[in-house]
Amino acid sequence: MKKKLASLTLLVLSFFANAQNGTVPSTEPYNDKSAYDKWSVELNGGLNNPMRTMTPGYYTTGLNPFHADLGVRYMFSPKFGFKLDFGYDQFKDGGNSPEFDSKYLRTSLQGVINLGRALNFETWTNTFGLLLHGGFGAAQISSKDGLDGEDYLAHGILGLTGQIKLSNSVALTGDLTGIVNTLQDFNFDGMAKTRTATLDGVLLNASVGLTFYLGKNKVHADWVGEDDKYDSLEKRVALIESGALDSDKDGVADIYDLEPNSIAGVTVNTKGQSIDNNQNGVPDELESYLEKTYGQKSEGIATNTTVEQLINDGYVNVYFDFNSTKPTNASLSGIDFLVKYLKNNPNKTADVVGYADEIGSSSYNIELSRKRAEAVKQVAINAGIDASRLNVVANGEDTSVNKKSKEARQIVRRVSFKVK
Incomplete structure (x- = not known):
């Protein structure tokens, strides 16, 4: 019998190891491993x-502790998993029965189906869940006053677990489980074969207990429903859409742009970076423009004065x-220009x-202009x-344009710089 138990235990452990290390194909449309926690610990009595x-x-007695x-x-996935659990049961005489005291120990490997997710409970509740679990394992019966030795046996197990979500980390559970044994030599009381x-x-x-969810994510797989899948898909689509934008209009999408605030009109490389071959902090194209416009040149670069x-x-x-x-995204290049100049000087x-x-x-408007200057200063500090x-100056209203023109007002809502 012990050889049979050893073989069965080895089979259980081997199967569990393969389940952990093997690649399990999933038919779930939502399979982002970083989106929800997968591990949990269950304690019941x-x-x-x-x-x-x-x-x-x-x-x-009828119901025996x-x-x-x-x-x-x-x-x-949110609908399927495995668990390895260990159970302990004690049997004692009740009523007018002769005295006896025996113990039943088991370990079981079980598959778990999340019926709450399979039946879309999330359409009417985010608090209650239901798990179906079943599998097989090995067990031992020992008796304090009965037959000598220990009985080793195999078993099949099937159960249903109700869940009440207390928080994102803990759930209250109630479980009803049935176990059928085979290869059993001792009666449960241990007094005869x-x-x-x-x-x-x-x-x-029949038991109640707590499930503790492990991991750094906000939610465990037990509570990830169809709505969460669609929310995640929408976030991915939004990421693609926002990543496809070209904030600085340089021809390189933001998702691939290493310099998403490059100066407008300046040539960039395939990574969206301004071309600055002499590494002087001024894009080559802008440098060439300065030389032509101001006619000042020193060793091939525009002078600091220019x-x-x-x-x-x-x-x-x-x-x-x-x-x-x-600041508008398109105008962040102005801060970048000042930052590069101050770093070089x-x-x-x-x-x-x-x-x-x-x-x-x-x-x-004076206070608004001050806040705008403070915001730009903070970007430069960062x-x-x-x-x-950096010295903040609040100049308030700029009255140099027609206040009735929306486009003209856009020009004066700004922060400019005075280098000293």
Whole structure:
């Protein structure tokens, strides 16, 4: 009998190892492993009832304490998984039965079907779930006062587990499980040998417990329904759509763009980076334009005076939408231009000058222009410029354009720079 148990245990462990290491094909449309947790630990306690294979004259109470089990479960998908669990049952005399005290230990490998997900419970509840589990394993019966030795046997197991979700980490469970044994020599009471053949003792377990979900994700596979799948798909589509945008209009989609705020009109490489062969911080095309426009050249590059004049004359700006303190994506290149200049000229400082259009009160627009300048300063600080090199100036309203023109007002909602 011990050889049979050893062979059966080896088979169980081998099957479990293959289930963990092998590739399991999935028909689930939602198979993003990073989207939900897969591991859980189950702890239960309750009652048992040995239905048959008791020695004549020996019996327990109708519902006999004590039962406990501990399981570790892994879900391959929201609908299917495996678990390995260990169970303990104690049988003691009840009523007018002669005294006896025996124990039943088992380990079982079980498949798990998430009926809650298969039946789309999420269409009416996000709190209740239902699991069907079943498999096979090995067990041992030992008796304190009865037959000498221990009985080793095999079993099949089938159960139903109700779930109440308490949080994203814990669920309350109630379980009803039936176990059918084979190769059983001892009765459950351990006082005599069984007389049945092939299928022997039948045991029922009723228990309540807790399931603890393991992992860093927000939700476990037990609670991932069709709505979650569609939400994830929508997020993926949104990511593709946003990644296909070209914020700086350089011909390279943002998802592939390593410099998504390159200066408008400047030639970039296939990765969206401005071409700067001499690594002086000024794109070659802009450098060539400066040389032609200002006619100042020193060792093949535009002089600092020329670049500084370009900044101070208002050619480098950062723009904002109406009543917004967040720079538009297209104008982030203005901050980038200033950052590169200050990094190449560590002795220079700059005023960050904020403006607003004429819509609204003057006091409000002064504060709005200050907030815009502060926002640009913070971006530059995050890009590596020391805060002490940047001075915020709130210039309030720019009245140089027709306030009735929407397009003209867009031009004056800006931050400009004065390099010193």
